[in-house]
Structure formats: structure tokens, C-alpha cells
Amino acid sequence: AQKVTQAQTEISVVEKEDVTLDCVYETRDTTYYLFWYKQPPSGELVFLIRRNSFDEQNEISGRYSWNFQKSTSSFNFTITASQVVDSAVYFCALSDWAGNMLTFGGGTRLMVKP
Amino acid sequence: EAQVTQNPRYLITVTGKKLTVTCSQNMNHEYMSWYRQDPGLGLRQIYYSMNVEVTDKGDVPEGYKVSRKEKRNFPLILESPSPNQTSLYFCASSLGSGVDNYGYTFGSGTRLTVV
Numbered sequence: 001a002q003k004v005t006q007a008q009t010e011i012s013v014v015e016k017e018d019v020t021l022d023c024v025y026e027t028r029d030t031t032y033y034l035f036w037y038k039q040p041p042s043g044e045l046v047f048l049i050r051r052n053s054f055d056e057q058n059e060i061s062g063r064y065s066w067n068f069q070k071s072t073s074s075f076n077f078t079i080t081a082s083q084v085v086d087s088a089v090y091f092c093a094l095s096d097w098a099g100n101m102l103t104f105g106g107g108t109r110l111m112v113k114p
Numbered sequence: 115e116a117q118v119t120q121n122p123r124y125l126i127t128v129t130g131k132k133l134t135v136t137c138s139q140n141m142n143h144e145y146m147s148w149y150r151q152d153p154g155l156g157l158r159q160i161y162y163s164m165n166v167e168v169t170d171k172g173d174v175p176e177g178y179k180v181s182r183k184e185k186r187n188f189p190l191i192l193e194s195p196s197p198n199q200t201s202l203y204f205c206a207s208s209l210g211s212g213v214d215n216y217g218y219t220f221g222s223g224t225r226l227t228v229v
Contacts, residue, residue, distance in 0.1 A: 009154075033215050033217065035217045037217075037220075043202070043222070043223050044220065044222050044223065045204065045220040047216075047217055047219070050215075050216055050217055091156060091157065093157075093217070095215060095217065097211060097212055097215065098211040098212075098215075099145065099208055099210065099211045099212070099214075099215030099217070100145050100147070100162050100164055100170075100208075100211070101147075101159055101162060101172065102147070102159065102206075102217065102218055103159075104149075104156040104157040104158075105156055106154060106155065106156040107156050
């Protein structure tokens with residue numbers, strides 16, 4: 001069975017601080033995909049990134065970066081120089097290669113204060 | 115615009131009164147799925163469909179039905195809603211498996227309250 005754990009339920013930072021959201025996963029599959037989604041206060045789910053299990057390269061997109069470490073089964077997400085608009089709930093998710101079932105973590109609520 | 119459309123956005127109903135939440139996607143995606151979101155539990159999969167006439171249970175299927183008669187539509191049916199089905203529901207679609215697995219694109223959500 002697959003499992004995703006986001007141990008931080010809520011994080012509060014002041015604007016311009018860097019913040020890292022942790023994600024640890026469990027799977028018996030050798031091939032799988034990892035995702036991050038953002039849920040702003042308006043409620044929709046916004047796709048941020050996909051990473052497959054073969055690619056352990058870290059990725060950077062503007063102020064966002066992701067650190068995938070297969071050895072520790074972690075896929076952490078860092079926001080550099082946080083902004084108030086980053087305030088949202090962030091979900092880490094895992095799917096097998098088939099992709100029909102997406103397992104989510106419990107989410108981390110990030111509050112960025114001005 | 116590529117999107118997943120679900121209706122209604124908000125619904126208040128009474129226990130036992132059958133209801134249907136509609137879902138439609140215009141991206142010709144193979145996979146469709148329903149999730150419910152509850153505080154502290156994240157999102158949990160209710161049902162998914164890999165193609166027309168092919169559906170399967172997710173983690174929390176009890177009390178729900180689905181059908182996939184056409185590729186673009188995947189309605190969620192609550193035959194006899196109960197208060198524990200009060201939740202935020204998301205419909206989602208995905209291109210497919212393997213290299214086509216880009217994860218799900220989600221609809222805007224339906225907030226259901228059963229009293």
C-alpha cells in the first residue's frame with residue numbers, strides 16, 4: 001500500500017523567509033511518480049510539479065525548488081523568499097506508474113505574514 | 115480552455131435524498147476520478163475510471179456510485195446521502211499512464227452539506 005506523510009500540519013513564516021515543506025512517502029513500487037499541488041484559499045487544486053522515480057535531479061522553478069531523495073523516500077519542497085500569495089495548503093502526492101490512483105498526504109497549511 | 119467542470123459548486127441536501135454531482139472534461143483524458151477532502155485527512159479517492167464502462171473503487175467508495183458511459187463525463191451519485199458524506203468533492207481527469215502520467219487535473223470542487 002502507498003502512503004504519504006506530511007508531518008508539518010501548519011507552518012507560519014514572515015514574508016521573505018525561506019520555508020521547506022517536508023514529504024515522506026512509502027511504496028513497494030520501483031517505478032512511481034511524485035507530485036506537489038497547491039490549494040489556495042479559493043479552494044482549487046493547482047498542479048506544481050511531477051517527478052518520476054528515475055529522476056533524482058533537483059528542480060528549481062523561480063522561487064520554488066524540490067529536493068527528491070530516493071534513499072530517504074523524501075520529496076521536499078522549498079519556497080525561497082516567501083510571499084503572502086504563497087499562503088495556501090500544499091499537498092504532496094504519490095502514484096504508481098499506471099497513474100489511476102493518486103495518494104495524497106494530509107497537507108501542510110503555510111501562512112506567510114507580511 | 116482545457117478544464118474539468120463539475121456542478122454544482124455548492125449543495126445543501128437532506129439525509130436520504132438522492133443526488134448527482136456532474137463532472138465533465140474537455141481534454142480527451144482517459145482517466146477520471148472522484149476525491150473527497152476532509153479536514154486532517156487530505157484527499158481520498160472514492161472511485162476512478164480508466165476508460166468508458168471501466169470503473170473501480172478507490173479508498174472510500176461506500177455510499178457512492180459512478181458511471182462512465184461517455185469518455186468526457188463521470189457523474190458521482192449518492193443514492194441515500196448521510197451527514198458523514200458532508201465534504202468537499204473534487205472530480206479530476208488524467209491523460210493516462212506511464213509517460214502520460216502527468217497527474218490529475220482537478221475541477222473547482224463541490225461543497226456538499228447533508229443535514
